[in-house]
Amino acid sequence: MSAHPVKLGGVHHAAYRCKDAKETVEWYGRVLGMEYVSAFSEDHVPSTGDYDPYMHVFLDAGNGNVLAFFELPNQKDMGRDENTPAWVQHLAFKVASEDELLAAKQHIEGLDIDVLGPTHHGIFKSIYFFDPNGHRVELATDIGTDEQYAELKRVAPLMLDEWSQTKKAPRHADWLHEVARKEHNLG
Structure with missing residues (x-):
């Protein structure tokens, strides 16, 4: 992988929209213990120059990971992709x-x-x-065990190829479901 011209150092931050920046910061602090670490707020979007006032808040998710949110008061109310199930x-x-x-x-x-x-x-x-x-x-x-993770890595390309051809769940990792079923029946 060292020959690839892009050298990633991790996720700088992942950004999502929120309805209310203050409520969001307080909720993530109270519920998940995330520290509010910084914010940016502009009237014009730096990358496009468009007028679109926003508050961009950043929360520490641990291990150098940052979760960010944008409150956009001049945009239509927040929605979700209705064509995608809520669990996805x-x-x-x-x-x-x-x-x-x-x-x-x-x-x-x-x-x-x-x-x-x-x-x-x-x-x-x-x-x-x-x-x-x-x-x-x-x-x-x-x-999982190291062996289980190694097996999943080994079969990942096979699973993706089969999925690409059939659009049905490949059976290469059926043992995972068996592990879960056994524990569920015992516990």
């Missing part, structure tokens, strides 16, 4: 263990936020809920 587009954050995942669920439910899960995905478990802007948020913890 989401923000997923990592937590260190199953115990931390369960503690997070208890904390979030204690704030009167509906939480789905934990859901077992074979190599990770996760919970899901929505922020005040309608963005789906996921907290996930890895539970």
Whole structure:
């Protein structure tokens, strides 16, 4: 990969729209403990020069990752892509263990936020809920083995090729579902 001319150093930030910047900053701080680290606000968009006042807020998501939001008061009300199911587009954050995942669920439910899960995905478990802007948020913890991750990496190109031809779920990683089923039946 070193021959590639683009040398990425990680995600600088991921930006989403919000309905209210202050409410969003406070919610992510209260619910997920994210620190509000900076903001930019302009009347004209620097990249285009268009007049479109905005507030752009930045939150620390840990390990050098930053989540950002734009409040755009002069634009039409926020919506979502109605052609895409609500479960598809989401923000997923990592937590260190199953115990931390369960503690997070208890904390979030204690704030009167509906939480789905934990859901077992074979190599990770996760919970899901929505922020005040309608963005789906996921907290996930890895539970797979090095061997499982290596096998998934090995079959990834095979799965993509099969999917591209058939548009049906490839069976190369059926063992993941079996792992989840076994634990569900035991637990």
